Amino acid sequence: MIGVEGLVRRFGSTVAVKGITFNVNDGEIYGLLGPNGSGKSTTMKILAGIIPPSGGRVVVNGIDVSRDPLRVKEVVGYVPETPLLYESLTPVEFFNFVGSVRGIPREELGERVETLVRAFGIERYLGETIGGLSFGTKQKISLISAMLHDPQVLILDEAMNGLDPKSARILRELLLGFKEEGKSIVFSTHVLALAETICDRVGVIYNGEIIAEGTVDELKEFAHEESLEDVFLKLTESQEEVAAIVGALREAF
Numbered sequence: 001m002i003g004v005e006g007l008v009r010r011f012g013s014t015v016a017v018k019g020i021t022f023n024v025n026d027g028e029i030y031g032l033l034g035p036n037g038s039g040k041s042t043t044m045k046i047l048a049g050i051i052p053p054s055g056g057r058v059v060v061n062g063i064d065v066s067r068d069p070l071r072v073k074e075v076v077g078y079v080p081e082t083p084l085l086y087e088s089l090t091p092v093e094f095f096n097f098v099g100s101v102r103g104i105p106r107e108e109l110g111e112r113v114e115t116l117v118r119a120f121g122i123e124r125y126l127g128e129t130i131g132g133l134s135f136g137t138k139q140k141i142s143l144i145s146a147m148l149h150d151p152q153v154l155i156l157d158e159a160m161n162g163l164d165p166k167s168a169r170i171l172r173e174l175l176l177g178f179k180e181e182g183k184s185i186v187f188s189t190h191v192l193a194l195a196e197t198i199c200d201r202v203g204v205i206y207n208g209e210i211i212a213e214g215t216v217d218e219l220k221e222f223a224h225e226e227s228l229e230d231v232f233l234k235l236t237e238s239q240e241e242v243a244a245i246v247g248a249l250r251e252a253f
């Protein structure tokens, strides 16, 4: 369970997050959708205990992120937008490192690594240094490392980035399984068709504020639109702008 109330985050004079409020229940996948620079990653970093809020209150599984960010990290699995890995290690060395930092018993760690490595099909890269691997393979390593301690809460920032269709399907099925187990999942994506199929509820964030929230069907009804993409463009005031740009491009080419 995640509770976010009046969350504010400033970077100097920039107010990246302007007092947002939302909850994510146990067994729920919450989609955080918004244009570039709207405050998604900043919000997710705060939920994961990576950066502190400037104001408001965030409680993750009963733990206040401002008071106890280290304990928050224990219950959260966080996948950043860009994988942050030790490039000179092999995936096996990296998973062992994560396992020891998190205090995961050796046998449990071995079993989880084996299951997830097989699921994402990266067995053949286990002995290579991470620095030489493709972006998609690094993303899979980042995902696996976030799941090794079996966290109750998953914060996934553009987690499908770089994944091939098979791995994207596997991740989707894994997330649906986690949801069944009662985990809370926050998921940001620019792929609205994906959000439509996976999220129980979505929050549309724009200029650091949540401007609409609900199930995909509720948002479609609210905006009188047929697809989540049209809802998104309408709410973020991009529909007319997109039409004007496309018109100009057609004239130019």
Ligand SMILES: Nc1ncnc2c1ncn2[C@@H]1O[C@H](COP(=O)(O)OP(=O)(O)OP(=O)(O)O)[C@@H](O)[C@H]1O
Binding pocket: 011, 014, 015, 016, 034, 035, 036, 037, 038, 039, 040, 041, 042, 043, 081
């Ligand atoms: N470390 C930082 N220092 C200064 N400004 C920052 C920092 N991190 C984020 N910002 C600013 O905060 C705002 C929100 O950024 P954020 O990365 O949260 O957006 P986002 O919705 O995740 O965007 P994208 O879809 O492009 O990943 C932007 O104006 C960004 O420039």
